[in-house]
Amino acid sequence: MLVGHAVFRSTGHLLRQLLTRVFGSRNERLVRGYGRAVRAARELEPHIKSLSDEALRAKTDEFRRRLKEGATVDDLLPEAFAVVREAAQRTLRMRHFDVQLIGGIVLHRGMIAEMRTGEGKTLVATLPAYLNALTGEGVHIVTVNEYLAQRDADWMGPVYRFLGLTVGVIKNAQSPSEKRAAYACDITYGTNNEFGFDYLRDNLAFRLEERVQRGVAFAVVDEVDSILIDEARTPLIISGPAEESTELYLRINELVPRLTRQKEEEGPGDFSLEEKTKQVHITEAGHEHVEQLMLQAGLLKEGESLYDPANIRLMHHLNAALRAHALYKRDVEYIVRGGEVIIVDEFTGRTMPGRRWSDGLHQAVEAKEGVRVREENQTVASITFQNYFRLYKKLSGMTGTADTEAPEFMQIYGLEVVVIPTHRPMIRKDNPDFVYLTQGDKFKAIIEDIRDCVTREQPALVGTTSIETSEYL
Known part of the structure; x- marks a missing residue:
């Protein structure tokens, strides 16, 4: 049965090729x-x-x-x-x-x-x-x-x-x-x-x-x-100001530097990172450590748990503060100018004054950078x-x-x-992409290409996805 199926599939492919050639x-x-x-x-x-x-x-x-x-x-x-x-x-x-x-x-x-x-x-x-x-x-x-x-x-x-x-x-x-x-x-x-x-x-x-x-x-x-x-x-997203105080962001911000990142799965540490999705996850040990720190800071009462329904806000603020400290880097995802945190567009590298991250992230970054923490916004309207x-x-x-x-x-x-066909035959050569095993190898090859262009007095335009990469190169 498998042989017959393979022959049928091969015959179908040949027939499609023949029809394409004719029509x-x-x-x-x-x-x-x-x-x-x-x-x-x-x-x-x-x-x-x-x-x-x-x-x-x-x-x-x-x-x-x-x-x-x-x-x-x-x-x-x-x-x-x-x-x-x-x-x-x-x-x-x-x-x-x-x-x-x-x-x-x-x-x-x-x-x-x-x-x-x-x-x-x-x-x-x-x-x-x-x-x-x-x-x-x-x-x-x-x-x-x-x-x-x-x-x-x-x-x-x-x-x-x-x-x-x-x-x-x-x-x-x-x-x-x-x-x-x-x-x-x-x-x-x-x-x-x-x-x-x-x-x-x-x-x-x-x-x-x-x-x-x-x-x-x-x-x-x-x-x-x-x-x-x-x-x-x-x-x-169009958002409006919420009516909550910003003091909690400052208090949680003081706790985060005392938490440690988990370097390997199941290893020691208070939290792990998912850099691709920009999310943080608190480990079991981290959960206990955070509760202890919050008890000392007066944010939790004796016998209360961080996961109690009444403490959802604490969890929300902690998550935002951890993301701000561990995943969002100054001069990469944002810059600080005139006492304000300004987002950098990841696609264009341009600053976006007036835009703010949602879910308390912007306030957590403001607390981390020591600038005035503005009120959290709530989403009023949103569409992709x-x-x-x-x-x-x-x-x-x-x-x-x-x-x-x-x-x-x-x-x-x-x-x-x-x-659409071109008006005249193409003389430009479009080379295939190169894929490297490591970032170091990739950067080395880019620099060699740039050196080659400079030697031949050919201008070179290098596009990157972040300010950090641009400055490194």
Whole structure:
């Protein structure tokens, strides 16, 4: 039976290979299929080119009228893309290549376009953004930081405005009226954080007129793998101050240095660490030691246990203090500036003033660093990027590296990845990753590479995940 099963599996594999060779892979078939719409747009080009600026601008009104009369955005696609291509040529002196039109179709279909670096993803986004903005529901173009949101809006804005559309940018420090005006535009640029937090704030609004967003219809996410995979489970949290005193953090902070870490499993020590999940666990010996210290400090009464329901707060504070001392390091996870503990973003290495850790961790770090301990916050509203972006009626994205995460995109978001061919043959060599047994070997190899680049007078950009690693290198 096993032999027969193996033969059947082998035959199935050979058959799939044969069919792929004859008909092409699914990716090749999709790209070939979208080529028909690209050819249709190309055939319309001479007519579109002959139009005056006013006549080209009037196409937007014509498209909107046709949508009201029963046409679909798919019906308009070839002509709308030809119009955007001509508008970009007249305003930016940039003409979309045919492969960029294919990328635009992929985004419009609610898929992920994998495009190599330098293939013009920013320009590609103008195609589906214009087409979907014609419905009047608004289009959100999501970037990883505010600089890119403003840059892309300024850069591509002339194309949209030439065709009679409005463009807005949402930023962190804007007033509600400024935000409302940006969201009321046909196309709105902003960061994933800002879109998410505005959604949470709208859900906390007491009156409908206080809301700033007008719905989540269609989004184009730039660097989609970073936002939807790497940061997918990152929670966006809006919190308010709790009414508890901060004195307990200071008292527990004095006890923690007297506790010892367990070096090996079942070995001596008061607590063990899980560095990957940033959690601490108190051992049985540690439990007894902590209770003894708390009795001496007057935090526990004789005969009471740390695990009594009435002492849950003590356990909560102890856990936060242990994490602050053992897992969160100054100048790695946070910095201290002007008497404040400021979080460092683990993905970008940038500081995040105003952001605070939850569950008492921030207060425990403040107590550890000897700065003023502010009141603990309680969560008022929370959502992850994964759950927020799944609210959109249609979601699409673009990046240079998505094919490796294709199964996750399909499983979590129902998004298919389509690899877009390059405009010209690739001459850059993409080498495979090197994996080293130890961190020391890895750093040694990095330094050798940097020395080699310096010898050849080639600039070298080294990206790390922490300030500590950057300084070490």
